[in-house]
Amino acid sequence: MSNATSPSAASPAEPLRICIAGAGAIGGTLAVRLSAAGHQVSVLARGQTLQAIRERGLTLHDLHGTTHARPAASQLPEFGMQDVIFLCAKSQDMSALLPQIAPMVGEETVVIPTNNGVPWWYFHREGGRFDGDTVKAVDPDGALSNAVALDRLIGSVLFITAEVDSPGVIRSVNPHLMVLGEPSGAMSERLMRVRAAVEAAGIEARATDRIRDKLWTKIIANISTNPLSVITQGTLQQLYGVPELREVVSQIMRETLLVASSHGARVDIDPLTFLQLGEAMGAFRTSMLQDLERGRPLELASIGDAVLEMAERYAIPMPITRTIVSLARFRGEAAQQQTGQTGQQRAQQTQQPQPAARAA
Template sequence: MTDPSWRIGIAGAGAIGTTLAVRLALSGHAVGVLARGGTLDVIRRNGLRLTDLDGTHEVRVEAGGPGELGERDVVFLCAKAQDLAPLATAAGGMIGPDTLVVPIVNGIPWWYFEGVGGRNGGRTVQAVDPDGRLKALLPLDRVIGAVAFITAERLAPGVAHTANPLRMIIGEITHDRTARAERLGAALGRCGIATQVSDRLRDPLWTKVIANLTSNPLSVVAGATLRDIYGAAELSHIARQLLDEALLTAAAHGARVELDPAAFLAMGAGMGAVKTSMLQDFEKGLPLELSSICDAVIELAELHNLPMPLTKTIASLARFKSAQAAGQPIQETGAR
C-alpha cells in the first residue's frame, strides 16, 4: 500500500458503508463500492451523498457487483453479523494476497478468541460463526479489527445521514503494534474520522459491545430512542442492569473497560432522539442482529458461569417481537 492514495473497497452500501465511502473518496482515495440490484443502479447513476457535521457531500465512486471490482489495498466489510459471510464471499474479487480486510460489525466478532492465546485461544464463537465459514473465508493475518463509533442512518440507496462525530478505533487482533495499522489509522484520520490505533483492541470493543447490548434490543422492545433508553426513568434503570451484567462478563475475559456508569447513561441520553440500528431494522422488517450483540455475549458469560438473566430476557422479547412482526411461527416450549 502506498500513501496518500489507496485503492479502497467498501462492501456493503448501508449507512456505515456509505459514510466511509464518502469520507474516503473526499480524501482522494480510489473508492470502489460493492452493491447489488437497485442500490447498485442508483450509485452508478447518482453517486453517493452524505450529510454529516461538516455539511452535505456528494461524490462519484466506482460501483460494481460481485466479481466486477478489482483487487484493493483495503476492503471494509460493512454488514450485519448475520450477513457477513455472504458479503465476504461476494467481496472475494476485491481481496488479493496483500489486501487488508477490516470488518465493521456490531457485537462480538468471530475473531474474538484468535491471536491472543489463553485458555480459549482459537475457540470458535458459535453464535456468530457456527460453521467456521468466516474463519475459512478471511485469512486472520490480514484482518484488522475495528470498533466503529458511528451513528448513521441510511435515508435511501446511496444516501446517508449522521448528526454525531465520526470515531473509530482499530488495531491488530493479535494486540501487536504494526506499521500497517498505523498507516490505516492515519488515513482514516485524514478523511475526517477521528481514529485511534490500539494495542488492546478488545478493551474498546467491549465498550462498544456494552453500548449495543444496553440499547439495541431494548430499543426494539420499547420502541425507544437513545434519549429515552438512557434518560427516561422507566427505561434507564433497565439499561443500567444490562450494563452491570455486561461489565462482569467483560472483566471475566480480561477486558479493561474504563466506564463510569452514570456518565455512560448521561452520554447515551445526550445522543438525542436517535434510533438504534436494530430498531431501524425492526421497523423495516429486516432480521435483527441479536446473534453478535446478545447471543455471543451470553455465550462468553457462560464460559465463566456468569448468569445474564436480564440480558436473556430482553433478547428473548426482542426476538419474539421480530418473529411476530414478520409473521413467523412462534416456537412452543411444550410447557403447560
Template sequence: MRICIAGAGAIGCTLAARIAASGQPVNILARGATLQQLQHHGIRLNDLDGDHTVSVHASESAEALGPQDLILVCTKAPALGAVFAQIQPMLHPDTVVIPVVNGLPWWYFRGIESRFANDPIKAIDPDGELNRLVPQQHLIGCVVFITATRTAPGIVNAANPHLMIIGEITHQLTDRLERIRQLIEHAGIEARSTDNIRDQIWTKVIANLTSNPLSVISGATLEQLYSDPQLQPLVRRVLDETLLAAASHGARVRFDPQSIMEMGTGMGAIKTSMLQDFEAGAPLELATIGHAVVEVAEKTGIDMPTTRHILALAEFLSQQQRNA
C-alpha cells in the same frame, strides 16, 4: 491503495464519501437500486463538514473490481457469511479486511494467548465458515462511532462527529495499521489505533446491548431507555451483567456505570439502529450484540439472566414479524 467498500448502507456510504473526497479512489460493491444510484450519481453525504457529492466506481461483481488492498465490510452481522463469500475474488495474500460490524466479533478468541484460544463463538460462526473465508492474517478489528442515516440509496445524513478505532487482532502495533489509520484520518475521520482492540469492542458492546434489544421491545428512544423510571432499572441490570462479563475476560472499560447511563441519556430522542431495523422488517443483529455476549460470559461462569430475558423477548417479536 486499492480500496473497496462492501456494503453501501449508511455507514458504508459515509466512509466511501469521506475517503473519496480526500482524493483516494474508492470501489463499492453494491446491488439493485443502490448500484444504479452510485453508478449514475455517486454518493451525496451531508455531515458536519457540509455537503459532499463524490464519484465512486460501483459494481455488483467482485471479479470485475479485482484484487483489493483494503476491504471495509460495512454490512449487518447476519449478512457476513454471504458478503465474505462474495469478496473472495478481491482477496490477495496481503489484503486487509476490516469488518465494520456491531457486537462481539467471531474472531474474539483468535490471535492472542488465552485459555480459550481459537475457540469459536457459536452464536456467530457455528461451523467456522467466517474464519475459513477470511483467515485471521487478513483481519484488522475496528469500532466505529458514526451516527448516519440513509435517506435514499446513496444519500446519507450524518450529524455527529466521526470516530473510528482500529487495532490488530493480535494487539500488535504494525506498519499496516498505521498506514490505514493515516488514510482514515486524511479522510477527515478521527482515527485512533490501539494495542487492545478488544477493550474498545467491549465498550461499544455495552452501549449496544444495554439499548438495542430493549428498544425493540419498548419502542423507546435512547434518552428514554437510560432515564425513564420504568426502563432505567432494566438497563442498569443489563449494564451490570455485561460489565461483569467483560471484566471476567480481562477487558478494561474506561467508563463507570453512572457515566454510561448519563451518556446514554445525553444521546437524546434517537432510535437505536436495531429498532430502525425492526421497524423496517430487517433481520436483527441479536447474535453478535446479545447471544455472543451471553455465550462468552458462560465460559467464565457468569450468568446474565436479565439480558437473556430481554433477548428472548426481542427474538420473539422479530420472529412474529417475520411470520406475519
C-alpha cells in the same frame, strides 16, 4: 455542497485502493469520506442502493456539511486487488459476503469488519485460555473463519451514528470515531497506514494494542440498548433518559461488564458517564430498531447471543439480558412474519383480476 475532491479533506501521500462491501448507513459514510480524501474507492452494493449510486452517486450529510461522491459500484467483485476492504454488512450477512470478496483479497490486503457485537475473530491471537476458539453464535460451522485468512484482519470499533434517508443518501448528526487494532495487539505498519488514511478522511481514528477493550465498550452499548429499543421502540435519548428504561439499561450494563472483565477486558468508562453520553446522542433510533421497522432480520446473534455465550464460558448468569434478548427476538420474528404476510397479500391483490370500468 462539496464534491469528492473537497479541499477541506487533506489527501494522503499514497491514495489507497479501498472497497466498501455494503453501502448502508455505515458503508455509505465511509465511502463518501474516504472518496473525499482522494482514495480510489469502490462499493459492493445491490438493489436500489446500487442503482442510486450508479445514477446519482452517494450523498452524506454530517458535521462536515454535505459531501457528494461517485465511487465505482457493482454487485460483483470486479474492482481488482484492494489495499483495504471494509466489511460493512450485518453480522448475519457475513457468511454470504465473505466469499464474494475473495477475488479482491491479495497477499497485502487488509480486511476490516465493522459490524456490531462480538466478532467471529474474537479469540484469534487473543492470548488467553480460549485462544483459537470460535464464537459459535456468530460462526457456528467455522465458515467465516475459513472464508478469509484471519491474519488478513484488523479489528475495528465504530462509534458512528448514521441513518439512510433514502438509497444513496446518508445522514449523521454526531462526530465520527473509529478505533482500529490488530487481533494480536501489535502496533503494525499496516495498522498505522489504515489509521492515517481514515484520519485524513475526516473521521477521528485511533490505533490501539487492546482492541478487545474497545470492542467491549461498544458491545455494552449495543446489548444494553438495541434489543430494548426493539421492545420499546424508544430512541437513545429515551432509553438512557426515561427512568424506567434507564434502570433496565443499567442492569444490562452491569451484567455485561462482569462478562467483559472475566474475559480480561478493561472498560475505561464508568456506567454513569456511559448513560449521560448515551442520552446526549439525542433522538436517534438504534440500528436494530431501524431494521425492525424495515422488516429486516435483527442482528441478535452477535449483539445478544454471542455475549450470552461468552458469559456461559465463566458460568455468569445474565437474567435481565437474557430476558430482553428473548423478547426482542420474539418481536423481530413477529415483525418479519407480518412483513411477509403483507407482501403476500399485496402480490395476491396484484394478481387478482380488477373489476371492469363502468361507462359513465
